[in-house]
Amino acid sequence: MPELLISKFVDKPFEENISFFKSTLMQIGFFNPHVFFNYNHKDLVQKINDNDIKIKSIHAPTIDIFQEHDFFGMLDKIKEEYPKIDNITIHPGSGNPLKAFKFFERFEDKIDSYEISFLYENFDSSKKNKRWLPRARNIYSVPIKNIFLTYDTSHVKIGTDIVSDLKEFYPRLGMIHLSNKSRRVNHLPIYEGEHDLSKVVNYLQNYPGFVTLEYHNRDDTLMQDYSDLLTLFKNRGVNNSN
Ligand SMILES: [Zn+2]
Numbered sequence: 533m534p535e536l537l538i539s540k541f542v543d544k545p546f547e548e549n550i551s552f553f554k555s556t557l558m559q560i561g562f563f564n565p566h567v568f569f570n571y572n573h574k575d576l577v578q579k580i581n582d583n584d585i586k587i588k589s590i591h592a593p594t595i596d597i598f599q600e601h602d603f604f605g606m607l608d609k610i611k612e613e614y615p616k617i618d619n620i621t622i623h624p625g626s627g628n629p630l631k632a633f634k635f636f637e638r639f640e641d642k643i644d645s646y647e648i649s650f651l652y653e654n655f656d657s658s659k660k661n662k663r664w665l666p667r668a669r670n671i672y673s674v675p676i677k678n679i680f681l682t683y684d685t686s687h688v689k690i691g692t693d694i695v696s697d698l699k700e701f702y703p704r705l706g707m708i709h710l711s712n713k714s715r716r717v718n719h720l721p722i723y724e725g726e727h728d729l730s731k732v733v734n735y736l737q738n739y740p741g742f743v744t745l746e747y748h749n750r751d752d753t754l755m756q757d758y759s760d761l762l763t764l765f766k767n768r769g770v771n772n773s774n
Contacts, residue, residue, distance in 0.1 A: 533765045534739045537588055538758050539709065539746040542571070547579060552751060555584045556758065559621065559707075559744050561591030565602060568593040573613035589619050589651075589707065589742060596625030596664075597635045607646050619649040619742075621682040621707060624665035629673065632664040636676045644678070651682040651706035657689045668697065671704045680706030684746070686718035690726045695735045707742040719748040722757055733761070737768040 540546055540553065541561040558580075562568035580587060590610055595602045610617055624632075636643065654668035655661055665674065668688075671681045681704050685694055690713065698705065710732070711718065712725030722729045722745070736743050745761075747754045 533768060534708075534736055534741060534743040535588065536758065536761055536765060537742055537744040538754055539591060539744045541591070542576060543567075547576065549751075550579050550583050550585070552755070553583065553585060556755075557586050557588050559589040559591055559742075559746075560587055561621075562593040565593040565595050565606070568606065569609065573609075577613065587614060587617065589621065589744070590614060590617055592620045592622045594623055594625075596622065596627075597632055598625045598627045600635070604642070607648065610648070611646060618647060619651055619706060621651045621653055621709070624652050624655075624663040626662040627664045629664045629670075633675055636674075636679070640676075649678045649680055649706060651680045653682040653684055653709070654687050656692075657687055668701055671701065680704050682707040682709055684709035684711075685727060685729070685732065686711045686713045686720075686746070690715065692727075694727070694729070694732045698732070698735060698739070705741060707744055708736065708739070709744050709746040710736075711746050719746055721747055721750055721753040733764070737765055 535557065537557045537559045538553065539559045539561060541563055562571070592606060595606050597603050610620065652665050652671070655663055656667045665671065668681055668683055671679070681701055683698065683701060683705060686709070688694065688697070698708065710722060710729070712720040712722050712727045712729060714720065714725045722733065745754055745758055
């Protein structure tokens with residue numbers, strides 16, 4: 533059975549509404565590096581604890597290895613404010629893959645010392661893609677052991693056989709960002725949009741890693757789907773043990 537999380541980007545409205553997400557497991561996200569470095573994380577953690585929320589993962593701000601100083605600054609900050617975090621979702625920055633591999637090799641010991649797995653997100657459906665890890669399948673070209681994939685179902689083309697992808701990438705899969713999409717909008721609730729996700733949900737019942745619901749601006753549906761999926765996954769677990 534997967535560990536089901538909800539994803540929310542952190543800002544003032546999120547903090548003001550935090551009780552709405554009471555007693556969930558979460559991946560919290562920061563988009564803007566400046567906001568991340570200057571955020572009052574202590575206050576946020578206090579509110580999170582007061583609402584019985586558990587942070588299992590952080591969606592890192594848009595910083596990657598080509599900004600060496602900020603990259604390590606970000607890891608230091610995560611370790612300082614969220615010492616239990618052992619994985620982050622991160623977007624691959626624009627740059628040359630060989631340069632990226634060299635960076636990871638050069639700083640291998642330092643990076644290992646954080647005890648954080650880097651779950652790089654796929655961008656298969658984006659057109660002008662100059663990222664050093666442009667598509668999900670490129671995860672296999674990365675010669676670094678603690679780099680895994682966050683497979684985002686909103687970042688693949690409509691019609692993609694997602695179950696077959698998930699099976700293929702399983703050995704390097706660190707997380708699934710689960711949402712639906714239409715031709716115009718992505719990060720829709722799983723039962724809206726043009727992906728048929730019923731087989732994916734079925735497959736995920738036996739997936740033992742992180743599955744994270746990542747919707748944009750649909751908090752009511754997000755919480756309903758979270759609770760329905762939790763029930764589904766739990767019941768499946770019971771059936772399996774019989
Ligand atoms: Zn995502």
